[in-house]
Amino acid sequence: MTAAGNIPSSTAMSLSPRTPSPSSASASAPPAALAAPVLPLVRLVTMLFLATPLDDPAELLGQLPSPVDTGDVTYADPAAALAPYEDILTDLTLFKTDAPLPATILEVNGEPADRISALDCWLGQRILERELEAINTLLCGPCHCDLCCTGPTGEQFFFEIPLQDQELALFPSLDHIDTPASRKATAYDEPPLNINGRPFYQRTSPCLIRWRTGPSLILPRGSRCPRLDQGRCAVYPQRPQVCRRPQIFPYLLEAEKPQQGAARTFRIRRTLLAVWDCPYVRRLEDAIAAYGRLCGLEVLFRTNKG
Ligand code: SF4
Numbered sequence: 001m002t003a004a005g006n007i008p009s010s011t012a013m014s015l016s017p018r019t020p021s022p023s024s025a026s027a028s029a030p031p032a033a034l035a036a037p038v039l040p041l042v043r044l045v046t047m048l049f050l051a052t053p054l055d056d057p058a059e060l061l062g063q064l065p066s067p068v069d070t071g072d073v074t075y076a077d078p079a080a081a082l083a084p085y086e087d088i089l090t091d092l093t094l095f096k097t098d099a100p101l102p103a104t105i106l107e108v109n110g111e112p113a114d115r116i117s118a119l120d121c122w123l124g125q126r127i128l129e130r131e132l133e134a135i136n137t138l139l140c141g142p143c144h145c146d147l148c149c150t151g152p153t154g155e156q157f158f159f160e161i162p163l164q165d166q167e168l169a170l171f172p173s174l175d176h177i178d179t180p181a182s183r184k185a186t187a188y189d190e191p192p193l194n195i196n197g198r199p200f201y202q203r204t205s206p207c208l209i210r211w212r213t214g215p216s217l218i219l220p221r222g223s224r225c226p227r228l229d230q231g232r233c234a235v236y237p238q239r240p241q242v243c244r245r246p247q248i249f250p251y252l253l254e255a256e257k258p259q260q261g262a263a264r265t266f267r268i269r270r271t272l273l274a275v276w277d278c279p280y281v282r283r284l285e286d287a288i289a290a291y292g293r294l295c296g297l298e299v300l301f302r303t304n305k306g
């Protein structure tokens with residue numbers, strides 16, 4: 001079975017939104033945020049915070065000069081650049097305390113990461129997720145593409161959109177498979193979960209399945225999300241979290257498979273993964289590669305849907 005090509009499973013399961021209408025962004029120019037990612041500025045601010053006696057990151061943000069030059073990027077208004085991330089930046093206080101980290105962070109080799117590296121990645125992952133979601137929203141609409149909302153048309157058998165429990169209500173027309181067998185399986189197990197004597201992905205229509213890892217929307221080959229209406233998402237303001245994500249995925253941290261009773265665990269990857277299927281990824285390859293380099297990430301381009 002080819003479930004998700006060579007994309008790490010957590011990425012292969014992540015899709016992007018259909019924006020409701022063409023945005024004002026130019027279809028040809030990369031957004032300025034790709035040329036000036038906020039992460040280098042966050043790292044500079046982290047160093048400044050550690051070097052000062054301040055206890056409250058907001059105080060430091062209020063004292064930043066303008067412009068700030070990190071060497072690679074000049075931020076004309078650093079306070080404005082950081083404003084969308086103020087809630088995340090409150091975690092800078094963790095650099096100055098012994099408070100437990102919100103999750104277990106491991107190095108690539110599985111050893112526990114040192115506190116500074118762990119916190120740098122913990123903050124950076126959330127900042128990049130938010131920044132790239134905004135970039136995706138600018139870029140997706142002008143592409144007039146519905147690839148993220150349709151099942152595969154090539155060799156893959158299905159596409160999975162992980163959902164949160166409260167998002168199931170967005171799909172009231174779909175069969176919801178929730179059985180002891182489904183709750184022990186994942187979408188990528190071999191042998192696959194059988195439903196009525198057939199692998200689940202041999203359905204011809206989408207369905208919801210509750211897996212060991214949580215619920216998801218399954219789009220079998222050739223099917224479409226039931227909320228896709230004339231090329232647009234009919235539930236765009238309420239669309240699932242995973243539909244808000246871009247086709248450029250930050251992997252400073254990658255979640256480990258959840259173990260029962262164990263703390264949330266992440267492994268440091270320091271990678272940026274861009275999905276080649278997406279038209280704007282192909283168009284902006286150089287700009288995406290530069291964005292990743294500025295963030296100190298290895299940049300990988302992969303094909304997702306076969
Ligand atoms: S809910 Fe369906 S139509 Fe809307 S963005 Fe997600 S996959 Fe696309």
Ligand code: SF4
Binds near residue numbers: 016140141148279
């Ligand atoms: S593949 Fe890219 S352009 Fe197409 S719907 Fe997904 S994010 Fe938008």
